[in-house]
Amino acid sequence: MRTISPELMRAIDANCTYFGLLPLQLMENAGAALAREAKRRAPGRRIAVVAGKGNNGGDGLVAARHLAEFDVTVFLIGRSKDIATEEARRNWAILERLGFDLREVRDSTDLEPLSRYDLILDAIFGTGVKGSVRGLEAAAIDAINASGKPVISVDVPSGIGTDRSVNSDVTVTFHSPKEGIPGEVVVAEIGIPPRAEFYAGPGDLALVTGRAADSHKGQNGRVLVIGGGPYSGAPALSAMAALRAGADLVTVAAPESVSTTIAGYSPNLIVRSLSDDHLSPEDLGLIRGLLPSHDVVVAGMGLGRHPETREALAKIVPECERVVLDADALLPGIPLKGIITPHESEFRRVSSIKLPPGRVQRETLMAFARDMKITVLLKGKVDLITDGETIRGNDTGNPGMTVGGTGDVLAGIAGAFYGRLRQLRRRRSGLRGEGLLPPGNRPHREYTPGHDAMKPKRPLMNDGVEQEGGGPVREDPYHETSRGGMVEITDKPQVARWAVASGVIRLKGSTVESIRKGAVKKGDVLAVARVGAIQAVKETPRQIPMCHPIPITGVDVEFVLLTDRIRATVSVTSFGRTGVEMEALAGAAAALLNVWDMVKYLEKDGTGNYPSTCIEDIRVVEKRKEYV
Ligand SMILES: NC(=O)C1=CN([C@@H]2O[C@H](COP(=O)(O)OP(=O)(O)OC[C@H]3O[C@@H](n4cnc5c(N)ncnc54)[C@H](OP(=O)(O)O)[C@@H]3O)[C@@H](O)[C@H]2O)[C@@H](O)CC1
Ligand SMILES: [K+]
Incomplete structure (x- = not known):
């Protein structure tokens, strides 16, 4: 899965502001997505939100509001007057007015009740963590890890990349997976427009223009x-x-x-x-x-x-x-x-x-x-x-x-x-991927029969009824269920989808030249390969049994001829309930196979073998759900 660095995420965030999208709006979407995931997995009625003073905490506060049907307690690490961002402050004030159970954590003993909750939302900090974790935040991480309770981390496990971090069962991360998150990751869309990511904006500029105060000539x-x-x-x-x-x-x-x-x-x-x-x-x-x-x-x-x-x-x-x-x-x-x-x-x-x-x-x-x-x-x-x-x-x-x-x-x-x-x-290296998992960190908990924390559950516990034997039933209605190996997609929304795949065929320089000149005996190599690719895209479900037959609305095939190789790139568009990357891959593979087939006589050696011809680097270049 392609991951995004914290600084790039902040740049996208700043680009959103440039387009007029307020951080408060994104926070609302983030908190709501988080609450949805918490509801799906809630093993009981009591939920603790452990919130820090930044926007990660703010996401947790929004989630608390969206989880009002549960018994929610918010543990704010520190005093509410020290909440660092306008958005988080506003959400705290809303919870106050709504009469939520809000507690300010002044020392580590205030965190002792955590083990009495059925689920903990870890919103201490996200991408804004810097240096080694200090003070009450460190105590909060230790308390969550010691609680033995299921933990959902907000955006990233708090403290990741530092010397101390939360061992979470699931991380609900926003927009794109962040680097180095161990264990299960759920990516939630929070309404970041593709333009804010595609077009360079003020956030990107900030990435390359900042000067360290201590830098010298x-x-x-x-x-x-x-x-x-x-x-x-x-x-x-x-x-x-x-x-x-x-x-x-x-x-x-x-x-x-x-x-x-x-x-x-x-x-x-x-x-x-x-x-x-x-x-x-x-x-x-x-x-x-x-x-x-x-x-x-x-x-x-x-x-x-x-x-x-x-x-x-x-x-x-x-x-x-x-x-x-x-x-x-x-x-x-x-x-x-x-x-x-x-x-x-x-x-x-x-x-x-x-x-x-x-x-x-x-x-x-x-x-x-x-x-x-x-x-x-x-x-x-x-x-x-x-x-x-x-x-x-x-x-x-x-x-x-x-x-x-x-x-x-x-x-x-x-x-x-x-x-x-x-x-x-x-x-920025302190924040980057390679360093995200500190040595000696407790390894991520796996789902094992003996560990009942976040194992797949039966339907929501919204009614507050205890599960049989006090333990969870091993069934998750929210996982995509499979029937005969094909994923059920009936409930997925229909959206515009686009995928691009490409691959390379390595050929002799003389073969590429013959193709370029249109001098191949069997005919126009690229024209045949293009038709072959289009056909393969449309036939994908026949070749790949678990692929759904889906309406293909467009196929584009492009070839780039370099001295000793040809790259085929196939873009596929569709409007439907599942992605088209397999179609694009099938198209790219077919294009290259057709090239091979057309030039066999030019590539074979005296024994009828192909010592240097090679198809390689077939991969998905990009996949999107909606057009820009
Ligand atoms: N990107 C997006 O599009 C969106 C991002 N969103 C969310 O915002 C999150 C980023 O928020 P953020 O920038 O406010 O930083 P955050 O992670 O809350 O941490 C800052 C707080 O932690 C504290 N702190 C830091 N280091 C510390 C240490 N070592 N030890 C102790 N304390 C330490 C720091 O204290 P300070 O250093 O200021 O004293 C401050 O209070 C992101 O992960 C996502 O969840 C969503 O709302 C929606 C859209
Ligand atoms: K977090």
């Missing part, structure tokens, strides 16, 4: 701009943009003819003169000397297309640890690396791919980035940014941005942000 990135020759404005704009975007040091390596002009833009720029009126292999010594003292190189702006410039770039680029390639660095013969910032025709120049319109464009771009192991920032009316795994858009441009120089500015900004990543990563 150079820690916020050192950028080397290699540009200029026929033009001086382009590298100067990139360099100035890198400074404005927060880089600590910006050096420009430019031909002598323009270096004085560039230096005149700002006293903050360090300018080094190249040997001639253009970048050439003679400058390699100078550039190599500058590389170790810079975090990132931004190259290409105004360099011109002198063959010697290309030759020099072809040698420099592989030696750069991080590089942003723009404009004249995007030419055949210069390797692609790091981040490239082409517009559509530059993209075609370096990839030989004419980007198709619509959604398939995104898939093609992602496949290219993945295959080349680079990040592509495609400039356009809506900029698209992908590293092959994720794709994001930026629609904040306007027609005024078609003037010269905006691309140079963008390359400089990209360089500044790229150069700062290492420091940002270090600062």
